[in-house]
Amino acid sequence: MSSHHLEIKDLTVVYHRVPAVHHVSLDLRCGHCVALLGPNGAGKTSFFKALVGLVPKETGEVIFGGHGKKGADTDIAYLPQRSVVDWDFPITVRGLVEMGRYMRIGMWRHFGKADAEAVEEALRAMDLADLAERQISALSGGQQQRAFLARSLAQNAHVFLLDEPFTGLDKPAQDLLRETIRRLAAAGNLVIASHHDLNSVPELFDQVIFLNGELIAFGDTRETFTEENIARAFRTHIFSGPRAHHFTLLNT
Amino acid sequence: MHWLTEPFRQEFMQRALFGCALIGFTNGALSAFIVLRRLALMADAMAHSLLPGVALALILFGLTPASLFFGALLAALLVGLGVQIISGSSRIKEDTSLGLLFACSFSLGLVLLSYSPAQVNVSHYLFGNILGLSDSDLWIIYTISFIVLPLLVAFQRPLLLLMFEPSIAASQGVAVKTLSYLVMGLLVLSMISSLQAVGVVLALGMLIGPAATIYLCSDSFAAMFWGGGILGMLGSCAGLFVSYWLNLPSGACIVLVLGVIFFAAYLFSPKYGVLRKVLHRRHLHKESLARWQVTKGAANASILSKDKSDSSNQT
Numbered sequence: 001m002s003s004h005h006l007e008i009k010d011l012t013v014v015y016h017r018v019p020a021v022h023h024v025s026l027d028l029r030c031g032h033c034v035a036l037l038g039p040n041g042a043g044k045t046s047f048f049k050a051l052v053g054l055v056p057k058e059t060g061e062v063i064f065g066g067h068g069k070k071g072a073d074t075d076i077a078y079l080p081q082r083s084v085v086d087w088d089f090p091i092t093v094r095g096l097v098e099m100g101r102y103m104r105i106g107m108w109r110h111f112g113k114a115d116a117e118a119v120e121e122a123l124r125a126m127d128l129a130d131l132a133e134r135q136i137s138a139l140s141g142g143q144q145q146r147a148f149l150a151r152s153l154a155q156n157a158h159v160f161l162l163d164e165p166f167t168g169l170d171k172p173a174q175d176l177l178r179e180t181i182r183r184l185a186a187a188g189n190l191v192i193a194s195h196h197d198l199n200s201v202p203e204l205f206d207q208v209i210f211l212n213g214e215l216i217a218f219g220d221t222r223e224t225f226t227e228e229n230i231a232r233a234f235r236t237h238i239f240s241g242p243r244a245h246h247f248t249l250l251n252t
Numbered sequence: 253m254h255w256l257t258e259p260f261r262q263e264f265m266q267r268a269l270f271g272c273a274l275i276g277f278t279n280g281a282l283s284a285f286i287v288l289r290r291l292a293l294m295a296d297a298m299a300h301s302l303l304p305g306v307a308l309a310l311i312l313f314g315l316t317p318a319s320l321f322f323g324a325l326l327a328a329l330l331v332g333l334g335v336q337i338i339s340g341s342s343r344i345k346e347d348t349s350l351g352l353l354f355a356c357s358f359s360l361g362l363v364l365l366s367y368s369p370a371q372v373n374v375s376h377y378l379f380g381n382i383l384g385l386s387d388s389d390l391w392i393i394y395t396i397s398f399i400v401l402p403l404l405v406a407f408q409r410p411l412l413l414l415m416f417e418p419s420i421a422a423s424q425g426v427a428v429k430t431l432s433y434l435v436m437g438l439l440v441l442s443m444i445s446s447l448q449a450v451g452v453v454l455a456l457g458m459l460i461g462p463a464a465t466i467y468l469c470s471d472s473f474a475a476m477f478w479g480g481g482i483l484g485m486l487g488s489c490a491g492l493f494v495s496y497w498l499n500l501p502s503g504a505c506i507v508l509v510l511g512v513i514f515f516a517a518y519l520f521s522p523k524y525g526v527l528r529k530v531l532h533r534r535h536l537h538k539e540s541l542a543r544w545q546v547t548k549g550a551a552n553a554s555i556l557s558k559d560k561s562d563s564s565n566q567t
Contacts, residue, residue: 052423078423089288089416090471099416102409103424135471155424 004030004065006051006076006159006190011060013043013050020046022214023059028192028207030158033185035205035221036194039234042212044194048161052078064159074103076159077152082144082168087137093147094132097122100154122153126180142173146180153184160184162193166200178204201225259496268382271393272488272506275449276458278397278442280484281404283463284476285435288415292460293347297354298436299443299455301331303361306377306447310368317388321444328440331357380451380503382492389448396445400438404477407431412473449488450503457507458484465514468521487513 006028013021021043028034036044049055051062053073061068064075091099100122101115123129126146131139139147145165152160160181166174181191185206192209195201201208201221208225210216210233217229259265286295305327306320313319331353338349376384385393404411413421414431422428439459446455462480470476491506498505519527 049419049423054419054422073425076423078420080417080419084419085417086288090467090473090476091416092471095473096416099413102413103426105409107406107409 004158004188004190005063006030007063008051009061009063011047011050011062012058013046013055014058015046015055019058020213021050021211024211024215025060026209026215026218028190030188030190031185032190032207033181033205034190034192034207034209035201036192036209036211037196037198037201037230037233038194038211038216042233044211045163047211048078048163048192048194051159051161052076054078074155075157076161077155077157078161079145079148079152079163079165081163082141085144087144089136092133092135093128093139093150094119094123096136096147097128097132097150097154100151104155118154118156122150125153125183126150140173141169142177145169145177149180149184158188159190160192162191164196165193166195166197166204174200198230255497259493264383264385265492265496267385267390268492268502269489271382271385271390272449272492273485274393274397275442275446276462276484276486276488276506277481278400278484279446279455279458280462280487281401281477281481282438282442283458283460283484284466284473284480285404285411285415285463286439286460287463287467288473288476289435291435291439292456294350295439295443295459296456297350298328298331298440299452299459301354301357302327302443302447302452303377304357304364305330305361307361307364307368311364317386317392320447321392324444324447325440327357327361328443332436332440376451377447378451378453379501380447380449380454382449382502382506385448393445393448396441400442403434403438407434408477411435450506454503454507457510458488461507461510461514462487465510465517468514468517468524470523483513484510 006026008024008026008028011021011024012019024047036047038044046055050057097119098111098115101111101118105111105115120129123132126149128143128146128150131143136144136147145162149160162181165177165181169177181193185191193205195204202225206221207219208221209218210224210229212233216233217224259269286292302324305323305325307323308327309319309323334353335346335350338344338353339346410421410426410431413424413426414428418428443455443459446458450458462484463476465483466476466479470479487510488506491509492502494500494509495502495505517525519525522528
């Protein structure tokens with residue numbers, strides 16, 4: 001499993017003719033926790049959405065496990081920011097995790113034993129077995145994140161794209177979530193999380209991607225998470241097309 | 253007991269009851285989707301915009317259920333399309349264009365009705381006339397129910413994904429756009445079926461009342477769907493009886509009965525009722541309270557023991 005790659009070739013995303021992500025090429029190996037870093041408007045969410053086919057790709061392709069990804073599928077799971085979800089939705093944690101199976105079983109097939117087992121296993125892996133019958137708003141922030149991870153596990157996803165998963169979590173919940181995504185990565189999955197608290201990057205992630213419209217840097221946290229790269233990603237104008245192609249380093 | 257059995261002996265009441273049960277169930281089941289997708293205002297606007305189609309059909313083809321059906325369908329499609337075009341091609345947002353188009357189309361309907369050759373009682377279309385259901389009315393209601401309900405059941409899984417969070421659904425490969433159009437289509441169809449029962453103004457009551465009620469009582473979508481259908485059916489029939497016994501307008505009674513049930517749930521629901529919240533005001537975080545008490549207890553104990561050791565040191 002860990003030999004799987006997520007290969008991104010020359011990815012460009014455009015909104016209303018304004019480019020948000022420019023010609024990004026990356027080769028990500030499964031088995032890592034990767035931080036996606038960059039200032040607001042750097043195209044982090046657009047990058048995620050393009051990977052799962054929520055926004056059209058202007059150029060480029062996404063290849064996972066040797067197969068090109070045209071649009072959405074079950075290998076790559078996208079977890080949006082917690083604020084976009086309607087937590088009052090009439091569903092329990094188990095129901096939420098069961099949703100991960102729906103696209104696999106289709107419209108007519110029975111929700112079978114194998115599906116129920118997959119759900120059970122995902123709940124156990126995310127330490128949610130005791131909370132399975134709770135309505136989803138009766139969970140803490142960290143538990144809500146884990147419920148969505150369980151749903152993606154039930155979906156048999158191998159790549160987890162998390163949009164600001166640590167936002168609004170207190171320290172213990174943050175530690176628990178860190179352990180959880182570490183375990184996911186150790187099991188051969190690829191976890192990419194957008195993140196804005198730079199201080200906690202070294203303890204949470206083993207690889208980093210700096211994005212600022214275009215790719216600034218990518219590599220192991222130890223070598224790549226440097227002052228210089230942080231400055232290049234955060235203290236420059238957001239790269240928004242060839243016309244504005246000048247890096248004005250403000251503070252280096 | 254005569255008063256109880258009497259309505260069942262009247263033929264017009266048998267028809268009306270049958271129609272009510274079908275319309276109530278279809279609208280009630282669909283209402284789960286309307287409530288969770290937050291389409292209530294959209295549905296209201298749609299209901300009003302049916303009027304010009306109805307009026308036009310009346311002028312061109314006379315008063316037949318088929319002509320009214322196709323007139324209403326055409327009007328709904330045109331308004332739906334108009335909303336998409338206006339909001340897509342200008343800076344006007346969807347709710348604004350919808351509101352404007354619905355007001356205009358309702359007005360157009362009123363103007364057209366005044367040109368209608370037959371002396372039409374407008375109130376039938378505004379407030380419904382379920383006691384006057386004809387055979388072909390019943391056929392239309394049948395057909396619509398047998399289109400809407402199987403489709404809702406068949407697409408239950410992808411629809412659930414869509415309603416919960418469209419962006420995740422799309423990332424899982426759900427055809428979000430197509431399904432949204434499907435929901436709109438089914439909405440228009442069941443609205444046309446409720447046109448006869450409660451009219452364009454009150455249609456919204458049947459389309460959101462049942463699911464809104466169950467939403468206050470349960471955390472299960474299946475309960476909202478099937479329970480909404482059953483509640484819609486029973487509530488509509490009960491409303492019809494009330495209107496018969498008290499000699500009141502039927503459409504208004506149906507909606508009022510559904511409304512009363514909703515307010516009862518709002519107040520008394522054991523799960524999310526207001527009274528429960530007021531009477532059983534719990535500590536917000538039971539666990540944190542317990543933890544706080546434990547740590548406070550421990551702190552007190554340590555202070556006490558410290559005091560003790562201090563005092564023993566002094567002696």
